[in-house]
Amino acid sequence: MTSTLADTSSQQNGTSVYGDYIKSVIRTVRDWPNPGVNFRDITPLLQNSAAFRKLIDSFVHRYQELNIDAIAAIDARGFIIGAPLAYEMGCSFVPVRKKGKLPFKTISETYKLEYGEATVELNSDAFKKGDRIVVVDDLIATGGTMLAAAKLIERTGGEVVETAAIIDLPELGGSRHIREAGHNVFAVCSFTESE
Numbered sequence: 645m646t647s648t649l650a651d652t653s654s655q656q657n658g659t660s661v662y663g664d665y666i667k668s669v670i671r672t673v674r675d676w677p678n679p680g681v682n683f684r685d686i687t688p689l690l691q692n693s694a695a696f697r698k699l700i701d702s703f704v705h706r707y708q709e710l711n712i713d714a715i716a717a718i719d720a721r722g723f724i725i726g727a728p729l730a731y732e733m734g735c736s737f738v739p740v741r742k743k744g745k746l747p748f749k750t751i752s753e754t755y756k757l758e759y760g761e762a763t764v765e766l767n768s769d770a771f772k773k774g775d776r777i778v779v780v781d782d783l784i785a786t787g788g789t790m791l792a793a794a795k796l797i798e799r800t801g802g803e804v805v806e807t808a809a810i811i812d813l814p815e816l817g818g819s820r821h822i823r824e825a826g827h828n829v830f831a832v833c834s835f836t837e838s839e
């Protein structure tokens with residue numbers, strides 16, 4: 645029997661009990677890489693072994709009873725959490741890569757960036773119909789990357805059980821956009837623009 649997820653659909657962000665702690669070890673670098681951008685830097689979190697363990701454990705705790713077949717992780721920062729999560733859950737790890745990195749037959753999705761566009765790719769044999777998949781990344785901003793990854797998975801016949809991130813930037817509208825497309829969204833913590 646498959647357990648169900650806590651309903652996060654009416655919430656702006658996640659419900660992790662470690663949310664405030666994880667947030668406290670994420671560094672904000674102002675005006676990087678461009679003026680006006682507040683870059684949310686997860687490297688202090690990764691360097692803090694206790695915090696990194698709590699982060700991975702909170703994802704494991706959320707998904708371990710849900711009969712998940714695979715963690716799909718988004719290139720590149722999503723790999724950092726996707727690999728230990730899949731290892732701990734005893735399920736597959738599948739990379740969603742930036743264009744031109746996968747040597748085998750792929751499917752691709754192109755999405756809009758603030759300026760221009762980007763493409764993500766997935767191995768065409770990564771999933772089979774009915775596979776239950778959690779998609780992970782470090783951060784949801786406009787939501788374009790996460791939504792493109794979810795579309796790729798659905799094209800293979802896989803079921804996106806949830807899209808998950810460490811950080812949500814709710815004022816950029818990405819998590820709302822992903823929910824409006826019909827997906828569950830979970831984030832461990834969120835930052836407002838002024839934080």
Ligand SMILES: O=P(O)(O)OC[C@H]1O[C@H](OP(=O)(O)OP(=O)(O)O)[C@H](O)[C@@H]1O
Nearest residue numbers: 719720721783784785786787788789818
């Ligand atoms: O919600 P969005 O507006 O799509 O933005 C979020 C994406 O942007 C960042 O990746 P980036 O392309 O900078 O790649 P990296 O992980 O290789 O640094 C981040 O890691 C997410 O994947």
Ligand SMILES: Nc1ncnc2[nH]cnc12
Nearest residue numbers: 681682683684685783785
């Ligand atoms: N503000 C931000 N901080 C870190 N990574 C990002 N990717 C997109 N926006 C970002």
